[in-house]
Amino acid sequence: xxxxxxxxQAVRERYAEAARLALTTNTTSCCGGTSGCGQSSxxxxxxxxxxNLYDEDQTPFDGALAASLGCGNPTALIELQPGEHVLDLGSxxxxxxxxxxxxxxxxxxxxGLDMTPEMHQLAQKHQAEAGVTNAEFMVGSIEDIPMADSxxxxxxxxxxxxxxxxxxxxxxxxxxxxxxxxxxAVSDIVLLRDIPTELTKVVSLWTGCISGxxxxxxYVAKLHSAGFLDAxxxxxxxxxxxxxxxxxxxxxxxxxxxxxxxxxxIQALDGAFASAFIRARKPL
Numbered sequence: 001x002x003x004x005x006x007x008x009q010a011v012r013e014r015y016a017e018a019a020r021l022a023l024t025t026n027t028t029s030c031c032g033g034t035s036g037c038g039q040s041s042x043x044x045x046x047x048x049x050x051x052n053l054y055d056e057d058q059t060p061f062d063g064a065l066a067a068s069l070g071c072g073n074p075t076a077l078i079e080l081q082p083g084e085h086v087l088d089l090g091s092x093x094x095x096x097x098x099x100x101x102x103x104x105x106x107x108x109x110x111x112g113l114d115m116t117p118e119m120h121q122l123a124q125k126h127q128a129e130a131g132v133t134n135a136e137f138m139v140g141s142i143e144d145i146p147m148a149d150s151x152x153x154x155x156x157x158x159x160x161x162x163x164x165x166x167x168x169x170x171x172x173x174x175x176x177x178x179x180x181x182x183x184x185a186v187s188d189i190v191l192l193r194d195i196p197t198e199l200t201k202v203v204s205l206w207t208g209c210i211s212g213x214x215x216x217x218x219y220v221a222k223l224h225s226a227g228f229l230d231a232x233x234x235x236x237x238x239x240x241x242x243x244x245x246x247x248x249x250x251x252x253x254x255x256x257x258x259x260x261x262x263x264x265x266i267q268a269l270d271g272a273f274a275s276a277f278i279r280a281r282k283p284l
Contacts, residue, residue, distance in 0.1 A: 004165040007212070010203045011163045012115055015092070019118035022093060023125070071159035071209060071275040072187025072236055075099040078279075083107035084153040087177060089142040089170065089186075090114055090160025094123030094135070100156065101135040111152065112137040113145060143169040150179045157186040159275075162213040163206070171226040175282060184223070184280040189213040190233055195272050198257040199265065208250055210273055219278055228280035237275040244270055 075096050080086065080103040088097045091112025101110035112135065114120055123137045140146040142157075143166050155174045164170050174184055189209045205211035214222065216233045223231035239247075244266055253262050260268075 007201075007203065007206050008165055010206070015114075016116040016118040019093070019116060019122045022122050023118070071189055072277060074156040074158055074185050074187045074277070075103070077187070077236075077277045078154060078156065078183065078185035080104050080108075080154065085151065086110045086154045086156060087145070087147065087152045088112045089145075089155060089157040089174065090163070091123060091137065092119050092158075092160075094126045094137065096156060096158055097123065097135050097137070098127065098130050098132050100154075101132045105134055108134060110135045111147070113140050113142060115139070115141055143173065145173045145177050147177045149176055150182075151177050152182065153179055154183045154185060157188065159188055159209055161186060162189045162209050164212070167214060168222060168226070171222055171228075175226045175228060178282045180282060181284045182282045184228060184231075184278070184282070186278045187236070188219075188276060188278055189273055190216040190219055190235075190276045190278075191273050192216060192235075193272050196260075196268050198260065199268060202251070202255045204250060204252040204255050208247070210269065213273055216276065223278070223280045227282070229283055231278070231280040233276045233278050235274045235276050239274065241266075241270050 084104045086100045097110045097112040120139045191213050200211045220231045
């Protein structure tokens with residue numbers, strides 16, 4: 001098994017386990033060892049990356065909100081119109097799909113794509129609980145989207161593209177399925193500076209949404225290479241050292257390079273990453 005395929009399998013297993021936990025206990029914790037961007041069973045409210053992203057008073061889908069594993073709120077940062085078709089790459093428990101579906105009604109359809117059958121099952125459960133009829137969930141790869149060319153107006157995603165081992169393929173596929181003039185509106189983790197190469201293959205950091213992240217300038221460059229126009233990144237949440245130290249419990253020290261301590265890894269990551277909103281558009 002190649003390094004890339006091993007990382008992909010680790011990501012798949014982590015998120016499938018998160019979905020199974022949510023399905024059996026009706027709870028999740030994002031950055032936990034069994035769920036999302038991290039590895040413990042700590043309550044979602046104390047996770048620095050995923051907590052406090054949504055206004056709970058304006059988010060009526062309690063189950064989907066509790067299962068959210070994102071690092072931003074793309075639906076709050078993109079203007080959606082009734083009648084539009086929206087695709088969420090890596091839709092997880094379905095929260096952003098359900099929020100989008102509400103905003104594009106009547107006439108619009110929100111699609112969710114996730115690689116794990118477990119997350120697909122969880123999203124369909126949340127859809128049934130919410131009574132949303134203009135949403136559809138699919139199982140598949142974001143590197144090979146099972147949709148026709150020029151079929152959606154907006155592509156969104158929430159802290160998922162950083163997990164892909166082939167980001168060029170993801171961006172090319174997003175471009176392909178967008179209609180001319182379509183918008184790319186993604187929340188993701190970005191690197192603000194380079195991190196040591198030896199940390200980029202640490203599985204717990206990759207599945208924790210950090211070591212697989214692109215440099216902010218590289219993200220923009222890749223979007224332009226895929227054909228997009230007006231690509232930009234906007235930091236939406238920074239993380240101080242105290243928050244990074246809180247996240248360190250999700251790092252498996254055994255996966256670190258033999259000559260690097262946990263304290264040294266924290267130092268190397270301090271100030272290196274942030275949550276960001278990434279925008280671009282497909283030419284008319």
